[in-house]
Amino acid sequence: MTSCRICGGPVQEILDLGRQPSANKFLLPSEVEQEFLFRLAIGACADCTMVQLLEDVPQELRYHSAYRYLASGSASHRKHFEQDARRFLETELTGPDAFIVEIGCNDGVMLETIAQAGVRHLGVEPASAVAEIARGKGIDVVTTFFDADTAADIRAAHGPAQVVFGANTICHISHQESLFRGLDTLLGPDGVFVFEEPYLETIFGALAFDQIYDEHVFYFSARSVQAMAARFGFELVDVEEVPLHGGEIRYTIARPGRRRPTEAVHQLLAREQEIGLAEPETYARFGMTVAQVRSDLLTLLHEIRDSGRTVVGYGAPAKAATVTNYCGIGPDLVPFTCDSTPAKQNLLLPGTHLPVLPPEEFHKAAPDFALLFAWNHAEEIMAKERAFRERGGKWIRYVPQVRIS
Numbered sequence: 001m002t003s004c005r006i007c008g009g010p011v012q013e014i015l016d017l018g019r020q021p022s023a024n025k026f027l028l029p030s031e032v033e034q035e036f037l038f039r040l041a042i043g044a045c046a047d048c049t050m051v052q053l054l055e056d057v058p059q060e061l062r063y064h065s066a067y068r069y070l071a072s073g074s075a076s077h078r079k080h081f082e083q084d085a086r087r088f089l090e091t092e093l094t095g096p097d098a099f100i101v102e103i104g105c106n107d108g109v110m111l112e113t114i115a116q117a118g119v120r121h122l123g124v125e126p127a128s129a130v131a132e133i134a135r136g137k138g139i140d141v142v143t144t145f146f147d148a149d150t151a152a153d154i155r156a157a158h159g160p161a162q163v164v165f166g167a168n169t170i171c172h173i174s175h176q177e178s179l180f181r182g183l184d185t186l187l188g189p190d191g192v193f194v195f196e197e198p199y200l201e202t203i204f205g206a207l208a209f210d211q212i213y214d215e216h217v218f219y220f221s222a223r224s225v226q227a228m229a230a231r232f233g234f235e236l237v238d239v240e241e242v243p244l245h246g247g248e249i250r251y252t253i254a255r256p257g258r259r260r261p262t263e264a265v266h267q268l269l270a271r272e273q274e275i276g277l278a279e280p281e282t283y284a285r286f287g288m289t290v291a292q293v294r295s296d297l298l299t300l301l302h303e304i305r306d307s308g309r310t311v312v313g314y315g316a317p318a319k320a321a322t323v324t325n326y327c328g329i330g331p332d333l334v335p336f337t338c339d340s341t342p343a344k345q346n347l348l349l350p351g352t353h354l355p356v357l358p359p360e361e362f363h364k365a366a367p368d369f370a371l372l373f374a375w376n377h378a379e380e381i382m383a384k385e386r387a388f389r390e391r392g393g394k395w396i397r398y399v400p401q402v403r404i405s
Contacts, residue, residue, distance in 0.1 A: 002043060002054050005217070006176060006228050009047030013054060014283040015209070015290060016041040017326045021350035022057060023213035023318035026343075032353060040322070042212055042219065048227040049278040051200055051219040056174050059126070059145060071106040071167075073341055074377055078109060080244060081167065084196075085113035092163045092192060093119050101154060101161045101186065103146045103195075104169030108134030115139050122154060129343075147175060151182030160188035166195040168245070171218040180232035183253075193234070193253040200224075201277055202247030207400040209290045209326075210319035210373075211245065221277055222249065222268040229253050238262045245376045246399070294327045296402040301333045301371075310367040311396065313337025314381065315374025316344050316356045323373065323398065325351040334371055338362040362388075369404070371396045 002011040020040035027035060041054040071077055093100060098119055105111050105123025107130045114121045115138050123141040125131040131143045144150055154161075164183055173179050183193050198211050200221040212219070226236040237259045238252035249268075276282050304311050313320065316339035323329070329352060336355040339345065344356045362370070362385075370388065372378060372395050382395065389395075395405050 004045035004048060004050060005052055005174060006050050006224075007045060007048040007231060009045045011043040011045050011052065011054070012280070012283075013041055013043045014051065015212070015287045017209070017212060017322060020214065020325050021321060023215060023321040023350060025350050026316075026347040026356065027350060027353065028347060032348065035350070037351070038214065040212065040214065040326075044278065044283060045224075048224055048231070049221065050224040050228065051221075053214070053217050056217060057214040059172075059174070071109040074380065076377065076380055077244065080242075081110035082113050084165075084167070085110050085117075088163055088165070089114070089117055089119065095162065097159075099158055099161045100163040100165060103164065103166040104172070105134055105139070105141060106130050108137045108139040108141070110165070110167065111139045112137050120158070122158060124150060124154075146173070146182060147178040148181040148185065151186040155186050160191065161186050162188055162191050164191070164193045168197060168248075170195040171197045171220060172215045174217045176218075176228060177232065180229075180234065184233065187255070189255065190258055191254070192237075192259075194250065195253075196242050196244070196248050196250045198245055199241075199247050199249045201272065201275070202245075204277070204282060204286045205400075206246055207286070207289055207293060208246050209286075209293070210322040210399070213318050213322045215318065220249070220251070221272055222251075222265065223272050223278060225251050225253075226265075226269070235259075236261065236265055239264050239268050293398055293402060297323075297327055297396075297398050298329075298333075300396065300402055300404075301329065304369055305333055309369065310335075310365070311369035311371055312362060312365055312367045313354060314362065314370045314372050314385075314395075315339055315377070316341070316349055317374050317376075320373035321350045321352075324349060324354060328352075329371075330354065335365075336361065337371075337373060339374075366391070367393065369394050369396050371398075375399050 004011050017040040019037045038055050043054050044051045100121050102123045105125045111121050111123050124146045125141055126145045128143050131141045134141045197220050200219045203211050229236045234253045235256045237254045240250040242248040242250050313334050316337050336357050338357050338359045340359055345358050347356050
């Protein structure tokens with residue numbers, strides 16, 4: 001029995017996705033034999049309900065100089081994070097010496113707007129290559145992991161923060177106790193910790209099982225976040241639905257008694273109770289349905305290959321590693337996938353070693369089908385690739401079920 005990383009309670013296994021690689025560790029052919037693999041499985045704490053990985057991949061293996069993900073790669077992401085920044089500028093960062101810290105600032109997609117407004121800021125980003133991109137935009141960045149010691153250094157150098165922000169980052173941090181000690185040091189008395197993360201109900205309800213990979217240590221719900229915040233001396237005071245990645249929640253946490261919890265918090269907690277989000281039956285149903293998706297997808301891909309038609313992948317997000325490795329989708333079924341991120345091109349997808357090629361190769365191949373790994377950007381991608389559909393090409397999607405469109 002595994003112990004909960006948050007409260008130490010017993011954790012029961014929910015889903016085992018098999019041996020998997022580090023999802024953003026794209027490979028050169030010469031690196032294949034040395035590839036790191038681990039058991040990708042999740043479980044739920046019987047006490048605080050936190051859903052989490054059963055095996056942890058060291059953070060130094062997940063975030064490194066060759067880390068490939070760039071948050072600015074999507075137009076919808078750029079628009080979203082600009083809106084986040086403007087919201088902070090209009091609400092929390094209105095004082096004469098306001099200061100915001102972003103944990104995992106990536107390439108500066110959010111802090112760029114803050115910097116342009118002349119507001120004091122600091123990004124904390126452990127992946128040196130993407131941190132350098134942020135610096136090139138005029139953003140102040142330190143290349144390190146965020147923990148209690150980092151927070152103390154920031155407080156000593158810059159003073160208290162009105163906002164500490166994280167997007168698709170906080171669920172990556174396995175040492176939440178050190179994170180919250182850092183928040184206690186860094187935040188001013190009325191400061192807030194705001195973070196946006198994939199929502200457990202979305203993963204379960206939409207069968208977005210490919211959101212499960214090594215970087216995502218935790219899978220948050222309002223109930224588990226409320227329990228986590230209380231355990232470490234804070235309070236959940238607001239929640240808001242966010243459309244990114246198929247459905248996320250923006251959580252706002254403050255010191256106890258400094259802000260009144262909104263009605264949205266009570267409503268989301270009640271909804272989770274009503275749908276039985278933390279019930280064993282929900283976990284069991286999720287596991288069985290994910291197995292059915294795998295069966296359906298493999299059946300379809302084999303039928304396409306056996307009929308002499310062609311299919312290639314579209315996108316190389318981290319989630320592509322999960323679905324291809326869990327389902328056993330190799331180059332025999334999908335010869336390659338294409339991605340617009342130059343740093344991923346001409347490398348191999350982790351685990352299954354599908355070649356990642358530039359988008360021009362998608363057009364040259366003129367496949368009959370495209371397997372949409374980057375399904376959370378479906379609208380943006382399909383608008384860009386209208387010519388593919390016009391000549392008879394069809395999209396294969398597998399969230400929440402396998403279908404052709």
